[in-house]
Amino acid sequence: MNPAMNSAVNAGMVPVATPWFFYVLAGLAVASGVAVITRRNAVHSALALIVTLLSVAGLYLMLYAPFVFAVQLFVYAGGIMLLFLFVIMLVNVERSSKERRFNRMWPVGLAAACALMALFVFAFVKGKALFPDRMISLPESSNTEQIAGMLYGEAGRMGQYTFAFEIASLLLLVAILGAVIMTKKKI
Amino acid sequence: MADEVKSPAPPPPPEGEKKPTAEKPAAAAPAAPAKPAAPAKPEGPVPMPWTSPLVEKYRSQYGSGLDAQTYLGQNYFSVDRSLIPDILRLLRDDDQFDYCVDITAVHYPKREKQFDVLWNLYSYARNERVRVKTQIADGASIPSSVSIWPTANWLEREVYDMFGITFDGHPDLKRILLPDGWHGHPLRKDYGILQQDQEWVQINLGIESGQ
Amino acid sequence: MLTQFMSYIGSNLTPGSANNQLWALIYVFIIFTGVSVAVMAMNWLERKALAHFQIRLGPMRVGPHGLLQPIADAIKLMLKEDIIPAEADQFVFWIAPMIGLLAAFAVYTVIPFGPSQAVSDMNIGILFMLGVSSLGVLGIVVAGWASNSHYPLIGALRSSAQMVSYEVAMGLAVVSAILMTSLNAKGTGTLSMIGIVQAQQDQAIWFIFKFFPLGLIAFIIFAIAMIAETNRAPFDMAEAESELTAGYHTEYSGLRWSLFMLAEYAAMIAVSSIAVTLWLGGWMRPFPNFLQAPAWDLTFSLFPALTFFGLAAIAVIGVVRMPAHSFFRIQRIGLAGFAAVLGFIALLLLVIAVGGRSADANLAARFNQGIGYVYWFVLKVAVFMYLFIWYRATWPRYRFDQLMRIGWKVMLPISLSVLIVTAIVGVLVK
């Protein structure tokens, strides 16, 4: 093996231009997030939302969470947003785009947004100790396995979240069945 | 299915047209005299009265409004316009003329009642054809037979389109072959072969003339 | 720069693992070019093969036996007027083919053409592939909507419903293959594409033959689902020509249309690569664990050269059989030149195969190995490509409700039960 290459490996997965990527992705996420709520056309909003989800997925990848990244891609951008689009395409977009966007509820919305923002700031200030300056960098290669271990347990032991995970899947199953029953006109 | 396909035997008796009046003799017999006469203004075969139990039945029922004739072995009723829906319905219900082959019209501009309207009927059970003719004046309407034979729908629309004869009670009487906004009914004798609706062509096709 | 370039040569890691950005870029470039050329070749091959299925000749005019037809097509499409319907949503209409193309090509970053012949070996490789390829349908859906016309819209709706339905069965089939990777001493499987192939090597069996009918059934499920995923006959609902004129790309023309085609074919190659990787041993040559003698190594390393010799021979036959008429002179010269190029490549491969047969780690040997890997991978993928054409020539099109019924009521239960049985058998075997 080549020594130069070895050194590159030993340097430990130094990501390239990390801050640059972070700011681009974060900026993209925020900008497209704003676009989601400001576009008149629902399909444009949905597309902007996809961009948001993809940028957030990129941020996950930067946090060495490739599994979460892939799931974000697969489930949200690929699956859920597709269904969103599916529904939006069936809705009369023409009319919704002509309607006044900000109706009388906007002060309430603004208040809610401010409250949420305040909550975030409060949590950030109050719980600064919880957010270390540096991420605990997990080795990339074992991330997926660790998630699996947490969810399903390893070597015959129940995992930390096995019960919660199973309950969640059961809930989803109930929801699916409920949806099926509701769409069936005659039971 | 396969067995079905292979099984022979045609159910309707062939040559059924002979039943009312023998067709082949009728077709062959006048042929001989018609030929020599052909150069000298042929008279040809002439329509002859058509006699059959069917005719007797209708004649006793409707009397003078109905005339039954046969020409070259093909039978037809000439009926008064007022009898039209009844006689068609009777032909289908009582005499099994369940298949309306065709509905058409012929324009005779010199006549007082300008149009012949024809129903060309066929009976699967009897394997027999009959035509029903009636005369109507220009602008007069005629009862629709869509309720008798659903197939009459488009056929009547075509007659309306080509001749301008309206059918009362037709569910959707509008032009079928020509565009909706077209003026004129091309199969009338007064409609020239080169004639067209210039206005429609200019508006809809954006050209001076379709010729 | 130069050190970065030189340092990677001879490495047995992917550029991604070696953290070598320059070589990653080079690989990306090679793959992009290779896939584009493959799509063009596939285009020609499909037209020719389809034509011969249908007792006609296919393209014959542009170049000898229509060999230059894809190039002519590409030029025509590029020069064609690019029409955006007045009522269309301009921006979305413009971006839709890009989404499809991007998704189709992004997948290639993790496709392992060899143990180190991939851009990157992500440890979530297969998830990444499924995730990114599921983005491809967004392009179709959005294209159908942006055209603002009925046929494209129906095509888009059909395609989105179809993709969502078949992705489920496809994913479950993939999971059952991934389960098989965990049958090792450590007890943990892998999602890495390279890891999956290596697991097959370690277990000395292609996953298609593992737990005999189970692997095969999962493979068949995947093989059916991948046709549906790529919108190919008999599941080409989204562009059903006789029903929806051209489905989602009815309003597209010129370059934009060609991007859709490029994306479709690239996606076909990509899903075939997944199937090859997961079930057919990826880059491995036949019987790598049993026919291990150096003589066997040499024999198998001669295959690429022989293939090219074969192609050259076919071209030579074409030259010989061409009618002796001055009209064909240029074509004959062209085809002879093509044969010469193929022959030259074959000779080169032969030299490498013979020169690199010593098993020590010299560069020629590594190069020879690399060629072998890529050759067997591409060969397996090519079989799938041929199957795609074959299906198209043979079968009528399914109806939409039948397609959904098969997806949900047949494929899903089967793939689910295969998954469960595989898991049980896997535990029992341990």
Next chain:
Amino acid sequence: MSVHSNDSMNEMSNLDLETPEKPYLDSNELIINMGPQHPATHGVLRVILKLDGEKVLGTECVIGYLHRGVEKIAENRTYAMFNPYVDRMDYVAAVSNGLGYCEAVEKLMNVEAPPRAKYIRVILTELNRIASHQLWLGTHALDIGAMTPLFYTFRDREEILKIFEKYCGARLTTHAFRIGGCQYETYAGFEKDVKNFLTHVAPKIDEYEALLTTNRIWLERTKNVGVISGADCIALGVTGPVLRASGVKWDLRKAQPYAAYSEFDFEIPVGTNGDTYDRYLVRMAEMRQSLRIIEQAVNGIPEGPIMGKVPKVIKPPVGEIYHSIEAPKGELGYFIVSDGSTQPYRIRVRPPSFVNLQALDMMVRGLLVADVIAVIGTIDIVLGEVDR
């Protein structure tokens, strides 16, 4: 659905359009214009489909895009001059059209074609029936997504067209017959060509069937699709293979034989379910029956003249006649009114495609868009004949 304005829909009349005030999250009907430019409407048929998702709620056929006024032209041509025009109606079965017209005029003039001419007519007409069914099969299969049968059927149809070309110089619009018989004697080797064709095409029909008859997808796409009962067929005036596939054993060649059909032994294939698959089987069986007829005709073709005693100027006596034949698509009838002059006073063509097309609405209601394509294909329309 969210497709914005669509002006072309304004002319819809009996398909009631959605209410102007839509609910916000609505799922109203989608109205689609299928045709006149559409790959699967077999020409310039335009079908306005009212859909609920993909389910067909109703259809309306808009026809007339190919209207050439054939009946009007007839009134301005002599009887002989009009003869080539009939070929242009059902242009895939031009020979049948010509046969019907010539026989109608002959009947009106009370002449009869000599036996040899009748045999030639039967051979060519049955060849044409096979050609028409082959074209139908190819395009129908293509509509359902099977590309390959199209080329197989065209390969074999070519053999028929070659015989036509050798016989009368034209391949498609043949103008093969004249009033009173045939203009051309058969060429040397005609019988050999026809016999070659018979031996050549029989295995080919098996080949088409091998591709489709037991194909799972083909069965799923055609079984129980576009079902129409025999009673409905009769009420709607539907004839031809569509009627026979619904179980009504009726064929004009048997019921009211014309030309020389009474002399041949053949069967009328019928179906049971009246669905698309049965119509397919019936047409396949009809091709085989046609082969039988041709075989008998070509073996028993009599010697003799090919032209009856017809005056140079065709001038039928005053009167009217209706004559119909079993064209590949159904009952093709000619109603001719003569005023004793050289030009027909009125010719009415009873087109089978036109009448059969009327059944489309009944057959496709409640089915899906893809089935509409299959059903249009299975009715086997030729727009040249629908619009005339």
